[in-house]
Amino acid sequence: IETELALADLETVERATTRVERRAKSGDKEAQARLAVYERLRQTLGEGRPVRALSFGGEELRFVRELHLITRKPVLYVANVDEEGLGGNAQVEAVRQRAAEQGAEVVVVCAAIEAEILELDPAERDEFLADLGLDEPGLNRVIRAGYRLLGLQTFFTAGPKEARAWTVRIGATAPEAAGVIHTDFEKGFIRAEVIAYEDFVAHGGEQGAKEAGKWRLEGRDYVVQDGDVIHFRFNV
Structure with missing residues (x-):
């Protein structure tokens, strides 16, 4: 092919x-x-x-x-191995070599483990992964690799009732990110209230981040960073 x-x-x-x-x-x-x-x-x-x-x-x-x-166009190779092969084997190395020659990426997963993870609740999943010596499901790595290849990143909006992730290209400005939510947000953009994801989590949400001085105002030229938690102000 x-x-x-x-x-x-x-x-x-x-x-x-x-x-x-x-x-x-x-x-x-x-x-x-x-x-x-x-x-x-x-x-x-x-x-x-x-x-x-x-x-x-x-x-x-x-x-x-x-x-x-x-x-x-970017290519991602997903190497499906058994549990013992997660650390790598001769076949995986052959795939890695081919991918390197082609400017592609490789993610190694065990489909059998991924199927078991889907059947577990969050607490059981974390314990299951820890027993295997894994930090996260393979699906997470596949998603991140896909984002890298496509030049995409994630920002968040968070309110009292709902938090949501949005996808935007790397290098997008605040108005462009607002337009992903609704075109009116981009047209009437005034400013963006931004908290880095790490600060949002570390300080227990928006109010804590504000009290710690981690909340900031950004204008039209601000380039959105991966994981930003943003509240857009706009007028139409």
């Missing part, structure tokens, strides 16, 4: 190359820059390797994004 995807991307790159070759020969600087990027792509794809194994920045990254190549 990976070879077929690489060949499909190679066709896309070759078509793009044909479109810009004439302009490049006439001295067009941008076309020449595109050709240089396309040549790197052609070489890598021709070897059957995915585009995500390459690194690009600035204008080069823009050229690559415009092609919408399939093998540039």
Whole structure:
């Protein structure tokens, strides 16, 4: 499958190359820059390797994004092992090596253990994990790895009756995060009242965090951090 995807991307790159070759020969600087990027792509794809194994920045990254190549998409390998294999084994190491060559990630889980965890209440689950020497279920690691690959993070809203997690891209500003909840929040954004997650928990909630001086006001340019607990002020 990976070879077929690489060949499909190679066709896309070759078509793009044909479109810009004439302009490049006439001295067009941008076309020449595109050709240089396309040549790197052609070489890598021709070897059957995915585009995500390459690194690009600035204008080069823009050229690559415009092609919408399939093998540039992030990949996560989930290695299902038995209980003894959670610490790693030869098969897992082979997967890790392949993933490293492709710019992918690997998470090791034991599906049998995960199935047992689903049948337990929270207290029993924690005791079960502790007996196995594990800090958390494998599913948590899969979710975090997926977020990393997709460039996503979580922020929270918390009120008297409900606390909720929201997903936003890394680098999003406070108004953009507000827009995830409702577009009116983004349009009428005034300010964000922010408490870091660690401070919220350590001081027993919003009031305790305020008393400890961990509550702060942020404006439109504030870049949301993973785990922020935010109350948005807006007017529409």
